[in-house]
Amino acid sequence: MSAVQTYPTAGDGGVGVRCEELVHIYRTGDLDVVAVRGVDLVVGPGERVALLGPSGSGKSTLLAMLGGLIPPSAGRVWVGDEEIGGLNERALLRLRSQRVGLVLQGAARNLLQYATPVDNVRFAHRSLPRSRRNELMRPLELLEALGLGDVADSPVPQLSGGEQQRVALAVAVANGPGLLLADEPTSQLDHEGRDSVLDLLDVVNERFGTTVVIVTHDPEVGARLGRTVTMRYGRVGQEAHRGESFAVVGKDGGVHLPDELVVEWPPGTQVVVERDGEDLRIRRRPR
Template identity: 40%
Template sequence: MDLHLEHLTLTYPDGESSLTAVDDVDLTVPAGSTTALLGPSGSGKSSLLAVAAGLTAPDHGVVRFGGEQVFTSATPAARATRERLNRIGMVFQSPQLLGSLTALEQLELHAHLRGRRPASVRSRALELLAAVGVADHRHKRPAQLSGGQRQRVAIARALVGRPEVLLVDEPTSALDHERGTQVVELITQLARELGAATLLVSHDASTLTTADRTVRMRDGRIEEPAGTVAA
């Protein structure tokens, strides 16, 4: 299912005035493809991602999955939470794994959040951990894993619920160039296999060689028209 961001605008209060973080953005990410969103700090990339994930309600505009309107300025927080759980996978800047859970449990948690038995996703979780190359570390907690291994577990966690949309925020910021490139390659490959529309925010273009499309943002606006292939 394609991800459509339509006329999205987001402002934050800034003292007595306001700051426009996202300024009338239109962007479409086709299902099964990865769109990289590049731009300097403060350009609005992460804010756009937050709106696409329903973490922040936009002032104006609509987020659609296929033809279905999912998030608007009026979407209640509880509904946004449900949509994230059922339809969106998220990978954060730092892996943000839960300290008391093993790698396998990080993935099984998704089933528990959906009211299912954790064991119901065990085989899928093991497959994904194998796909990201950390199956041997499935019983380790985050403190026992390296930074790269933690990020791989986070990617597997984002995909365990077979999301329609995958939103990735600066996944390579804590990794060296080689590992960063590998992580982006892994994300694009798994997103393709899964058919998920993937929006990947980064500030490092050199790691994005496998992304299907690159879009640049500056001052809250998309610099290049959506659909431009720049990779």
């Protein structure tokens, strides 16, 4: 893919994201940490997904790989039809600035601290042609939708954590991205703040077809988005669609047990797996 390509943006519909056998190992001195251990995931254009899971289960690492922020140790990622492993740093930057909205974990990391919220949002528009900007929500309109009208011109460091978090989201959706990847964008918000974020995501999804992948600890966010993907120990263990939960069979044939059983049946427990017509039965080896 040419490094000078200009990606379509606002109004061109959602951009799906998918990955195959994705692995990430952090190499820290004498210790390797396997943060993501073989994730296969398909998120279709315009789909909305919440990524759940306990702390340390690999959610942020997975999201960062989907956005091309960290390279996988193994496996492949496609954003739309493009395999991003084949892109150089410049092409990745262009992809992120024009097609993908990103919110990193920790609001302050996403913002220019010396600029006001309204200038932060304007800055996000810099890579777009003027004609495109006219299709987008105006910066102030966007901030008002998130209840930030009163602080639109205040210095960012004077804003609370929750306000900064909402500004970061405004910046990420400013270009009407085809794909929004947001890491815990509502963790510091009360119910009202959270709902304003979710309402804005509905608008963005409807207007631009934006595909939304959000890391969250909040089951309410999962319920609003409709599909949840739950990670445990670097793998996708469970998916839920409109409240109905399914365990996900891994490449190695493994299936995650429900949480309460993991406590009763610690790793290494031997079980008998029996086929019963269409169903499987699993029981502990008799002692």
